[in-house]
Amino acid sequence: MSLLVVGSVAFDAIETPFGKTDKIVGGAASYIALCSSYFTKSVNLVAVVGDDFPNEFVNHLNTNGVNTEGLQVKAGEKSFFWSGKYHNDMNSRDTITTELNVLADFDPIIPASYQNCEYLMLGNLTPKIQQTVIERLTNRPKLIVMDTMNFWMEIAMNDLLATIKMVDVLTINDEEARQLSGEYSLVKAAAKIQAMGPKYLIIKKGEHGALLFHGKEMFYAPALPLEEVFDPTGAGDTFAGGFIGYLAKTGDISFENMKNAVIYGSAMASFCVERFGTERLVNLTETELNNRIAEFKKLSAFNV
Amino acid sequence: MSLLVVGSVAFDAIETPFGKTDKIVGGAASYIALCSSYFTKSVNLVAVVGDDFPNEFVNHLNTNGVNTEGLQVKAGEKSFFWSGKYHNDMNSRDTITTELNVLADFDPIIPASYQNCEYLMLGNLTPKIQQTVIERLTNRPKLIVMDTMNFWMEIAMNDLLATIKMVDVLTINDEEARQLSGEYSLVKAAAKIQAMGPKYLIIKKGEHGALLFHGKEMFYAPALPLEEVFDPTGAGDTFAGGFIGYLAKTGDISFENMKNAVIYGSAMASFCVERFGTERLVNLTETELNNRIAEFKKLSAFNV
Numbered sequence: 001m002s003l004l005v006v007g008s009v010a011f012d013a014i015e016t017p018f019g020k021t022d023k024i025v026g027g028a029a030s031y032i033a034l035c036s037s038y039f040t041k042s043v044n045l046v047a048v049v050g051d052d053f054p055n056e057f058v059n060h061l062n063t064n065g066v067n068t069e070g071l072q073v074k075a076g077e078k079s080f081f082w083s084g085k086y087h088n089d090m091n092s093r094d095t096i097t098t099e100l101n102v103l104a105d106f107d108p109i110i111p112a113s114y115q116n117c118e119y120l121m122l123g124n125l126t127p128k129i130q131q132t133v134i135e136r137l138t139n140r141p142k143l144i145v146m147d148t149m150n151f152w153m154e155i156a157m158n159d160l161l162a163t164i165k166m167v168d169v170l171t172i173n174d175e176e177a178r179q180l181s182g183e184y185s186l187v188k189a190a191a192k193i194q195a196m197g198p199k200y201l202i203i204k205k206g207e208h209g210a211l212l213f214h215g216k217e218m219f220y221a222p223a224l225p226l227e228e229v230f231d232p233t234g235a236g237d238t239f240a241g242g243f244i245g246y247l248a249k250t251g252d253i254s255f256e257n258m259k260n261a262v263i264y265g266s267a268m269a270s271f272c273v274e275r276f277g278t279e280r281l282v283n284l285t286e287t288e289l290n291n292r293i294a295e296f297k298k299l300s301a302f303n304v
Numbered sequence: 305m306s307l308l309v310v311g312s313v314a315f316d317a318i319e320t321p322f323g324k325t326d327k328i329v330g331g332a333a334s335y336i337a338l339c340s341s342y343f344t345k346s347v348n349l350v351a352v353v354g355d356d357f358p359n360e361f362v363n364h365l366n367t368n369g370v371n372t373e374g375l376q377v378k379a380g381e382k383s384f385f386w387s388g389k390y391h392n393d394m395n396s397r398d399t400i401t402t403e404l405n406v407l408a409d410f411d412p413i414i415p416a417s418y419q420n421c422e423y424l425m426l427g428n429l430t431p432k433i434q435q436t437v438i439e440r441l442t443n444r445p446k447l448i449v450m451d452t453m454n455f456w457m458e459i460a461m462n463d464l465l466a467t468i469k470m471v472d473v474l475t476i477n478d479e480e481a482r483q484l485s486g487e488y489s490l491v492k493a494a495a496k497i498q499a500m501g502p503k504y505l506i507i508k509k510g511e512h513g514a515l516l517f518h519g520k521e522m523f524y525a526p527a528l529p530l531e532e533v534f535d536p537t538g539a540g541d542t543f544a545g546g547f548i549g550y551l552a553k554t555g556d557i558s559f560e561n562m563k564n565a566v567i568y569g570s571a572m573a574s575f576c577v578e579r580f581g582t583e584r585l586v587n588l589t590e591t592e593l594n595n596r597i598a599e600f601k602k603l604s605a606f607n608v
Binding site: 089090207293300302 | 392393489492512515522523525526527529530531532560563564566567568601603604605607
């Protein structure tokens, strides 16, 4: 079923203990569109780049079934750029540069052909822009999933709360869930956040897996323990792409199927961190994905 | 099948954000014996206490099938005593007092009736004493499980390595696995630690669950997200008690059955942290345990 993806399409420069990159393709919507295209060939992208953004990546998206009619290319302007350096434990990083560039006045225009998408994935972005997207849709999608981060809790909490209220699924990490709710216990945090609007909450815990909450129901998806985490950049976006992609593919938004979607999201994220940026995600095979899903099943199955 | 449990039986005084206790019963072997007695009525305890230790707790163990012939009671001496205070996040604590008392010169005497136990659980204790226990057994048990902690890595690494070499299963937490192996990646850490002797390694990650490693095989048991962790003291010992108890009950030490044992250990630990000390563990019902196991199944089952 048709999916609308909104978020940043940008450049990153990344340094990890394993090496560093020049400017490479990054941005939440790049990861989300790329990943969800493994599940459905009806992905519609809304984003903005400058004329410095490589055609190759856009062509790659098109070839994989991503409609980029909604990708605005601003002549004479530069794409959003972030650079950062990860610490040795890979759990924390320092931002070195943030250049908003075209993102500074991004107006998310929805092409007419995108109206009536059944699934909406709002990648991490200014909450006000995420809200504008929802308001510009003629019909409310069947499911709205929103990703966000602590940064917006610090500088735009009211906008964030207004936007969160409008969505069905919120994805954040454990520290953000604690910050947003003021509760240390994730069970209590989940209850408070659900009271803010979203009926479903996904708490991402990195190497410790992910939790899906819905009312009193809980699901704990493991993360696959890896020999090496090479670059964690984009893992959360990749997770979101796998999650929404699987839901759009199956057309089933029950809690039971969301569990499966969380496993697919986790599997996609486990690939993401094996290489820099989107490198591992551009040429994944169906067999590789199926084998990874089998590893997740083996990892968590028991028989009492 | 018969189980030998060795470790401290002691007093703790605990302060958490939820309150504080006077001297209450604690010690690794108290938790282990108590928990394993839910699974098998052939538990044999080796430990040492002073004459200040309450008969009530020993009687409770006896009533639940724990043989305390090997519990030495030292007249005129005092039991081991630890007191500590947990920080707000419950993930770290400060030790306020450690009084070794009878533990200072503990000689682990194995009663003749304990020989030929098929399972041995070495609770956290001086590695040299753990080693002495193994050496004093006429026949090597079918399975030796050992728990330890970072403290011994700092003051008795050589003894620790010699003891680790003699056991089948080692249980430690994630930070300790990193410290022992010098590897940040738990997959790499697990490989290095298995090369030190134990064919099975359990890495306990507290609220993030537990990992079981054996060769290239891995199993990830979730922890049950709780509204409130009241007191984490003894959670690792309780885990060990549930783990070894389930194995001794079923008599099956295959990797597949160890997965189940890890789930039982995790379930027991989830009860432990709901109250101070051993409070929640002394009167657990079979129905409560079965319901908790059902919660773990629901928490981690998916159907892709």
